[in-house]
Amino acid sequence: MPENAPIVSVENLKVDFPVRAGLFGRRGVKHAVRDVNLEIRPGEVLAVVGGSGSGKTTLARVIAGLTRHQGGRVLFNGHGIEPGAPDYADYRRNCQMVFQDPFSSLDPRMKVGALVAEGLRALPDVPASHYARRVEEALTNVALDPSFARRFPHELSGGQRQRVAIARALIRRPSFVIADEAVSALDVTVRAQVLRLLADLQSKFGFACLFITHDLAVVEQIADRVIVMHEGRIVEEGTRDAILDTPRHAYTRRLLNAIPILETTPAGGVELRWRNEPAAADAT
Ligand SMILES: Nc1ncnc2c1ncn2[C@@H]1O[C@H](COP(=O)(O)OP(=O)(O)O)[C@@H](O)[C@H]1O
Ligand SMILES: [Mg+2]
Structure with a gap:
């Protein structure tokens, strides 16, 4: 593998959704992602920016293996990541996602410690006796006291929940993290804090990151490069400074x-x- 080869590449990706216009309307197709090509290098933060409905989440879900695509392919370290591919397990271990509000879909009866430890269960080389220490380390990394392990999600603020979500993702020591509107739901001060934390963790651990946001303002602090999406297509891409200073x-x-x-x-x-x-x- 040549040095600085992409860790993740997307080639000519197409994603369509069947849609129906109105209750008895004709079936149609929504082209959610069209002809998207991108590359992310190890340790690089690539921001994907675009308005609501521009296809950002669909792109993220395909890369994470959660949504099917109709054309093109996704490569991890140069190999396709279709289920069953030899590198699929390696990919699942190394690719983690942080969503806007991960707790909306989580069991509210589980304590933070168990929620964070969940990511370790699929890792055969981490014995259960190590879980408590790994959870403590993961919480410390996101600047939460280890005693948070005994709390329930409803006992946390929005910012603390998002820190837990980040701890959950990072406990597997991924080499690639997808953050989809990870700070968008937080209010301004907390958003700035969590964004700083994410940027610090990224430089400390060096994972590559696909950072998705509708808000160009947060890109300035975290992105190396920026892709702008509109109606499922990439309409512009460049370094952060080029996009922010001289948008074409x-x-x-x-x-x-x-x-x-x-x-x-x-x-x-x-x-x-x-x-x-x-x-x-x-x-x-
Ligand atoms: N599961 C789905 N079924 C049908 N249409 C969908 C589905 N998911 C997304 N879409 C449509 O695809 C387009 C892109 O959506 P999305 O990727 O969520 O955009 P973004 O994250 O940029 O707001 C939108 O028009 C959306 O309504
Ligand atoms: Mg979205």
């Missing part, structure tokens, strides 16, 4: 214009303005 596609500019930024004024104050809107100083 009108759709990217629209997404960027939705982000307010804080700027220091020549007088030493701070003002809030929208990107691509001239600053007061040069609007004379």
Whole structure:
């Protein structure tokens, strides 16, 4: 394997969903993902940005093996990841997902310790006697006191739950993490904290990350490269700075214009303005 070969590649991916227009409407097809190509290198954070319905979650679910695709393929370390493929088990171990609200689908009667330990059950080389220590280590990594293992999900704040979700994903020591709107449901201050935590953990452990968000503002802090999706297609891609500073596609500019930024004024104050809107100083 050549150095810096992609850990995950997606080639010409197509995903269609059958749809029906109205109650007695004709059957149709929704092209949720069309001709998507991308590569993620080891340790790299690739952000996928796009408005609601642009196909981001569908793309993530196909890469994670949770949704079927109608065309193209997904490769892990250069090998296809279809169920039954020799590398499939390795892929499942190394690919983990963090969702927007993972607790909505989890058993509320399970304690945090058991929820976090769940990820270890499928790993034959980790004996059950090591679970408690691994859970403690995983909680410490996400800056939660190990005593959180004895709490129930409903006893946690939104930010704490998302930390637990991150601990659950990282306890398997994955080399690739998919975060789908992982901080989007949190309020502003907590969002910034959890985003910082995720960025710190990524640089500490060096996993590659597909970071999905509808919010271009969070991309600045975590992404190396950015892909912009619109109606199932990639409409623009580039380094984080190129996308944020010199967006070429009108759709990217629209997404960027939705982000307010804080700027220091020549007088030493701070003002809030929208990107691509001239600053007061040069609007004379
Ligand atoms: N299981 C499904 N069945 C039918 N249509 C779906 C399904 N999942 C997603 N879609 C449609 O595919 C498109 C892309 O959805 P999604 O990938 O969830 O977008 P995003 O995550 O960018 O908001 C949307 O039009 C959505 O309604
Ligand atoms: Mg989505």
